[in-house]
Amino acid sequence: MTLRSVFRAWNEFFFAEQSPTPIALFRILYGVLVIATLTLLRPDWLTWYGVHGWVSFPTAISLEPGTRLNLFSVIPQNDTWIEALFWISLAPAILLTIGFLTRLNSVLVFICLTSIQHRNPYITHGGDTFLRLAGFFLIFAPAGAALSVDRLIRIRRRKEPATLQPRSPWAQRMIQLQLALLYFVAFLLKAKGVPWVQGTALFYVYHLDELKRFPLPFWFLRPMVLKLGSWSALVLEFSLGVLVWVKEFRYILLTLGLLFHLWLEYSLNIPLFQWDILSAYVLFIDSDDLRRAGNWMARGMDAHFLRR
Amino acid sequence: MPSSADETKHSLENNPSEQAGIALEGVCKGNLPAIQKIAINVFLAFHMLAVACWCVPMDSPLIPLCRNLVRPYFLWSGLFQSWDMFAPIPKAVNTYIEAVVVYEDGSRKTWTLPRMEQLGLTERYFRERYRKFAENLQGDENDALLPDAARYIARLNTSSAKPVKTVILIQNYSFIVPGRDGPYVPEAWERHILLGYAVQPEDLR
Numbered sequence: 001m002t003l004r005s006v007f008r009a010w011n012e013f014f015f016a017e018q019s020p021t022p023i024a025l026f027r028i029l030y031g032v033l034v035i036a037t038l039t040l041l042r043p044d045w046l047t048w049y050g051v052h053g054w055v056s057f058p059t060a061i062s063l064e065p066g067t068r069l070n071l072f073s074v075i076p077q078n079d080t081w082i083e084a085l086f087w088i089s090l091a092p093a094i095l096l097t098i099g100f101l102t103r104l105n106s107v108l109v110f111i112c113l114t115s116i117q118h119r120n121p122y123i124t125h126g127g128d129t130f131l132r133l134a135g136f137f138l139i140f141a142p143a144g145a146a147l148s149v150d151r152l153i154r155i156r157r158r159k160e161p162a163t164l165q166p167r168s169p170w171a172q173r174m175i176q177l178q179l180a181l182l183y184f185v186a187f188l189l190k191a192k193g194v195p196w197v198q199g200t201a202l203f204y205v206y207h208l209d210e211l212k213r214f215p216l217p218f219w220f221l222r223p224m225v226l227k228l229g230s231w232s233a234l235v236l237e238f239s240l241g242v243l244v245w246v247k248e249f250r251y252i253l254l255t256l257g258l259l260f261h262l263w264l265e266y267s268l269n270i271p272l273f274q275w276d277i278l279s280a281y282v283l284f285i286d287s288d289d290l291r292r293a294g295n296w297m298a299r300g301m302d303a304h305f306l307r308r
Numbered sequence: 309m310p311s312s313a314d315e316t317k318h319s320l321e322n323n324p325s326e327q328a329g330i331a332l333e334g335v336c337k338g339n340l341p342a343i344q345k346i347a348i349n350v351f352l353a354f355h356m357l358a359v360a361c362w363c364v365p366m367d368s369p370l371i372p373l374c375r376n377l378v379r380p381y382f383l384w385s386g387l388f389q390s391w392d393m394f395a396p397i398p399k400a401v402n403t404y405i406e407a408v409v410v411y412e413d414g415s416r417k418t419w420t421l422p423r424m425e426q427l428g429l430t431e432r433y434f435r436e437r438y439r440k441f442a443e444n445l446q447g448d449e450n451d452a453l454l455p456d457a458a459r460y461i462a463r464l465n466t467s468s469a470k471p472v473k474t475v476i477l478i479q480n481y482s483f484i485v486p487g488r489d490g491p492y493v494p495e496a497w498e499r500h501i502l503l504g505y506a507v508q509p510e511d512l513r
Contacts (some may be wrong), residue, residue, distance in 0.1 A: 010349075011380060014348075014349075015340070015345070029396070035475060040433060040434055041437070043434060044434075044435075048437065049440075052461050052463060053460070054441065054453075054456060054457060055453060055457075056456050057454075058453055059453065059456050062452060063450065063452050064383075065374060066379075066383040067380070067383070067384050067385060068383055068384055068386075068462055069384055069385060070490070072334070087421065098502050110386075111384075114385070114386035117386065118386065122440070122445075122453065123437040123440045123441045123444075124440070124445040126391065126393055127438055129389050129390075131440075132386050133386075133387060133389060136386070136387060143409070146447065152340060155487065168340065170348055170352060172341075174352065174355065176355075177356065178359070178468065181359065181360065181363065181364075181391075182389075182391050184364075185363050185364055185365070185391040186391045186392075187357075187397060188364065188395060189365055189391065189392050189396050190364065190394070190395040191396075192396040193395055193396030193397045194397070194453050195397055196395070198485065201394065201397075203486055204398040204399065204400045204479035204484050204493070205394055205398050207400075207402075207484045208399060209402045209425040210402070210403075210404075210423065210424040210425055210439050210442075211426075211428070211439075212424075212425060213432070221425050221492075223486075224344060243375060268440070269424055269432050270436065271432070271433045271436045276369070281415070
């Protein structure tokens, strides 16, 4: 290995142009998830963030000191303004999803999301954190270069050809790295815990009343199955953090990751967390494979509707 | 019939300003200008290093130094993160929070923070934030949240005819203990007082 080869690999990884379809698809999923997050919070906007909410603004500031990107510190502290801020946050999320003024709206979504999480960090889970981090790097990505209203407008104005133009994926790579790091750090932290090493961790997780969602099959709670489950989680988190970069392992690991998160979605009550994480899987899929999958689905839909 | 690519080309030939715009976009897309590429590389290297130092659990004296250096930027921009889901040791105790609300007339009632296990499936989706909030309320590092919580509960339960005098926040807990043989049997619930809060008239406004 030479320094030159390292620079070449770095350059290839971050700057070799590729189709913007994966990042555009991620933008749509991301936008939908931001809308879903705000909508699920809707009944409690003022409960959590209002002037007379569970956590007052002065308390939040005293517990989380330091200068922070927080629109709540610039708007007047009354419930009308606070509610307006949430409606205003929804608007760019919708526009980002359809890809209209994509760059501007990705900035606005990031600012709003970060402000909301800074205002009350005591109700956020890992999925919210991932949305915030991915939102930061999405600002720099060519997220409106495909599957967007922006692109339709550019084609209509003849500023862009109808064929997709490849783009430098460095911002997309940062979101991918962020996801891989999430898994890798989760693995490292779990590996430090005796219950994970001994294989008893899932026993505790699946006996937390507050997290239970649907009934589990009786055999799942057997000690040996829980032990295998605990160790499998460790292996999978390590693999999704490290081995996912090896092309030959990628799709099989993404499939296992998908099954893992779907199982967690079924068994644990952590709304949206699994979907927040899964949304970024699309960034690991080759654009040609995405196109093939799109064509396959289109053919399936055509066949379905023609049959009717 | 000309293709859309031909149409674009035709449009560009007739419009020098658009030509310049596309040329610039082409430069930015593909062969980035050197200065831009250097800036992006610095941005990438800094963020990769900073994010790794922030959240990778490594024992090195350089790590706290690096964290302190990037802390102001990370806190401001919202790039702080931790991925300690169920790690290193998963929570081994079931808990819930309730409040004993004492009124001026001496009567009292018990109010319970929404418990996920007692909610329907849809309701759990909307109210899951209460689970996370209750978890944070019980952390020693968040003791400063407790008076706010007591005030909120006082406002929920007060009326002009029957004002609240005191709110006592109580943590109920039951350890999860694996049985040697047979099915899991939950342990008995125990109680721990988190805070007794004397409500002031201004708290009820």
